[in-house]
Amino acid sequence: MINRKYNGFLDVEILNLKFPNPLILAAGILGLTAPLLKRVVYSGAGGVVTKSIGLKSREGYPNPTIVDLGYGLVNSMGLPNPGLKMFIEELEELKGLKVPLILSIYAFSEEELMTMGKIISKLKAVSAVELNVSCPHVGGISEIGKSPELVKSYVKTLKDNLSNKPIIVKLTPNVSDITSIAMAAVNGGADALTAINTVKSMVIDIETGKPLLAGVFGGLSGPAIKPIALRCVYEITETLDVPVFGCGGVETARDVIEFIMAGAVAVQIGSAIARRGLRVFREISIELKRFLELKGFKSLEEVRGLAHRR
Amino acid sequence: MKNVRRPVEVEAVVEENFKIKTFLFKDKLCFKARPGQFLMVWIVGVDEIPLSISRIGDLCSVTVAKVGEATEAMHRLKVGDRFYIRGPYGNGFREGGGYVAIVAGGIGLAALLPLVERLNASNCKIDVFIGFRSKSDAFWVDKLTGFINGKLTISTDDGSLGVKGLISEVFRGYVKNFKPRYDMIYTCGPPAMIRQVFQDCKKMNYKVQASLEAYMRCGIGICGSCCLGPYRVCSDGPVFSNNQLTKMSELGIYKRGPDGLKIPI
Incomplete structure (x- = not known):
């Protein structure tokens, strides 16, 4: 269905886009300005996803917006972003980026999505669009990703209004059957999927007996959710022949291999930057090459989906 | 942790x-x-x-x-x-020896006082330039006098204490006239002041360490709220040196709000 040719050792081609390695900056992490996104690319990322951008600007929630639990982060940023029109300024600066630039977007209604799709169609810097229907801490967004009907309808609306750019749908794990949501996204016209967004969660401050995050609910990311993310990738790729970006708790090359073996075409990295810094991209690339050499694999394609063998 | x-x-x-x-x-x-x-x-x-x-x-x-x-x-x-x-x-200041200048604007002094203390203990010669809005905004003047062995220059916008004028201008005048051979300039204060001080320091070939501020959320280098140029103030800074400061074209011109929108300074 989709061209998935792997060039060279770590190169991956997904949706006709060439990623020099399968390590992509996840949405919501650092992706608010052009200079920072460029720096992530110079740091060795194979692709970047921007912060989720809406039609209008949003301030997000007041602090505290993040809790580090050691085994993962709970964040409740509340989708802060300058709005699509102002973000175009940043995107203009990103023309000619050496890796694919994926624009993450969200919309509170299909009308908003229609408007956004038309604007984005004209943006040369954007290689693909990742539709965020899964942010667990903003009401009106997380609900979309939990309903197969809404997912299908939103994706179709975007598809009808977006020309020449593939659509990736980022799925929430906060559902009982992620495969049915994945199927709805594909039926709506999704070209690829990202699994998973953060796991809806909360933290209580025992000194005050109140929720710690100003936004009350947050999204859990990092090592704690890796097994959940792996299970989701595995379940989806067991049923559907669609490229899946694995996302959730990737911190080492071992984690990347697990995701690829579960069926992912590439991975997205976010929270690991808090612990390992921006070096994480280059370091994992080196670790990955070493692993492939050690095991005698000639490409990541040989590893992909191995866990599905019967 | x-x-x-x-x-x-x-x-x-x-x-x-x-x-x-x-x-x-x-x-x-x-x-x-x-x-x-x-x-x-x-x-x-x-x-x-x-x-x-x-x-x-x-x-x-x-x-x-x-x-x-x-x-x-x-x-x-x-x-x-x-x-x-x-x-x-954050990284904090790198402490070097020799002859240094501290250029502070108002509350920016808070980040610099522990540094002055350490530099003093390591026998640096320290000149201090500190600007306040007016006499009533001044603080720690006595404290600084006790810590430094060099020149203490105070300025206020209205002239109610020390020299009248911006401390960045007072500093510029001083280095132009006397060409002191500073080994390092440490600065913290309003972004517009830091921009000016840095530009003058470049002309004098001074090494600079500037402590910067920005709207912050995570503090651990992942949310991107506090970006300045290609840097995160929280984890690449808050102290930046010449090469990095050169890459922050927006320093002192605009800052970013919680929504990432540019706010003119």
Whole structure:
């Protein structure tokens, strides 16, 4: 269905886009300005996803917006972003980026999505669009990703209004059957999927007996959710022949291999930057090459989906 | 772990002037902090804000100017009250020997005082240039006099204390006239002041370390709220040197709000 040719050792081609390695900056992490996104690319990322951008600007929630639990982060940023029109300024600066630039977007209604799709169609810097229907801490967004009907309808609306750019749908794990949501996204016209967004969660401050995050609910990311993310990738790729970006708790090359073996075409990295810094991209690339050499694999394609063998 | 919010008790409160208070507390991690590092300070139910560590020792402190909701809430704290901190975060200043200048604007002095203390202990020759809005905004002048062996120059916007004018202009005049051979310029204050000081320092071939500020959320280098040029103030900074400062074309021109929109300064 989709061209998935792997060039060279770590190169991956997904949706006709060439990623020099399968390590992509996840949405919501650092992706608010052009200079920072460029720096992530110079740091060795194979692709970047921007912060989720809406039609209008949003301030997000007041602090505290993040809790580090050691085994993962709970964040409740509340989708802060300058709005699509102002973000175009940043995107203009990103023309000619050496890796694919994926624009993450969200919309509170299909009308908003229609408007956004038309604007984005004209943006040369954007290689693909990742539709965020899964942010667990903003009401009106997380609900979309939990309903197969809404997912299908939103994706179709975007598809009808977006020309020449593939659509990736980022799925929430906060559902009982992620495969049915994945199927709805594909039926709506999704070209690829990202699994998973953060796991809806909360933290209580025992000194005050109140929720710690100003936004009350947050999204859990990092090592704690890796097994959940792996299970989701595995379940989806067991049923559907669609490229899946694995996302959730990737911190080492071992984690990347697990995701690829579960069926992912590439991975997205976010929270690991808090612990390992921006070096994480280059370091994992080196670790990955070493692993492939050690095991005698000639490409990541040989590893992909191995866990599905019967 | 430094990222876990921990309560600290206010051991003492010092009123520095009509709008600045220093809150002293004990904390093992802050005891080991480097000058120039900062804390994320959480005032429950209000906000969490970055504050420079203004004293490092058995008693540590943050020095807070009343400028908004969070700092007003902070100012209501009394001895025995508690607030939460996480950190210390950021790189802090690199301490070098020789002949140095400190250029500070107002509350920016809070980040610089522990540095001045260390530099003094290591027998540096220190000139201090400090600007305030007016005499009533001045603080720590006596403290600085005790710590430095070089020149102390004070300026105020209205001339009510020291020289009349911006401290960046006073500093520029001084270095142009006397061409002192500074080994390092340490600066902290309003972004527009830092921009000016840095530009003049470049002309004089001075090495600069500037402590910068920005709207902050995570403090651990992932959210991107505090970006300046290609850098994150929280984890690449808050102290930046010449090469990095050159890449921040927006410094002193605009800052970014919580939504990432550019706000002219």
